[in-house]
Amino acid sequence: MDRKAFIAACCAIAATALGGGGAGAQDTLKIGIVMPMTGPNAAGGREIVDAAKLYMAQHGDTVAGKKIELIFRDDASIPDNAKRLAQELIVNDHVSFLGAGITPSAMSMAPIATEAKVPTVVMISGTSVVTDRSPYYVRTSFTLGQQSGIIANWAIKNGSRKAVSVLSDWAPGAEAGKVFEMNFVKGGGQVLETLKVPLANPDFAPFLQRAADLHPDTLFVFVPAGQAGTFARQFAERGLDKSGIKLIGPGDIVDDDDLPTTGDTLLGVVTAGFYSAAHPSPLNKAYVAAYQKATGHRANFISVGGYDGMHLIYEALKKTGGKTDADAVIGAMKGMSWESPRGPMSIDPRTRDIVQNVYIRKVEKKDGQPWAVEIATFEAVKDPLKEAAAK
């Protein structure tokens, strides 16, 4: 669709919303969720879809007098698809909300959300800049910076001085590496080398060999959801789990979706993450049990972005009395705080970005399976790159 046709279609939707719509259009609100259900990030897409469905199964399909309908679309991890699907969801399906997934897709959807004024919940992306791309973007996932700065400081405090970074070669990897290095160097450490691993079908072996040859005391690793299992296997095949080199990272390397398959390989690994299925709150225990029952998988850090994204939409609708006007909805979302399975969280009213606890976790075996067990808590952590830019 060209730009003119798109604007005309958006005007038609606005006119419908203002008056002449039929009863069905008045009473049903659609949420269009664009996720990577195939392609390199397919695991993340599955987790969001499962968690959003679980939220609705638990909280009902009616809120503020409106019936909620979820529509899922597969962008195949390709940003151009995400943009086209977002347009179609707005123009053809008349969605009132969008859900956005991985960073490249969320970036490409942003101008569409802005132009059509559709409140959009960012449910996977962990790259700081994404929420700056549209005034109608609000994030319920995480930022890599939130976790990478804290693990750098923790590593320095615990004696690390020479690190090698192994990063998945796309925006979130670059950001994890950047914030890690900033804090690690500030603390007196040195990053000997930064190795970038292709995102699709990664073979970590040559990178791990190179990293080992540099004799670091610490390996800082970011791999995205869906790759922790492969990474752990290749890490063990090189004997790196027995090398004495400390493996650290943001939470992604101990993804709960993969941890049960990693045996003893990741035992003792310390990460800074915002979600562990082992988080000991009653709310999380109930969430993990319900997710396991519904999907056969252990709930992970991606899933809570979808679950909390649905919560944010439901609560915003309660506040606006069912109105979906973008400015009213975003106004309702700003500053909202609640208890998530991850712990307490809120939406920063200034940046529309997520504020949440970041936990230091150590992988331990409980009942025969590895879990990321929380050993320290940093409360109400904001995205450090946004905070630095505001100074």
Ligand code: PHB
């Ligand atoms: C992202 O899209 O920014 C992203 C995806 C998966 C991750 C982390 C970041 O594990």
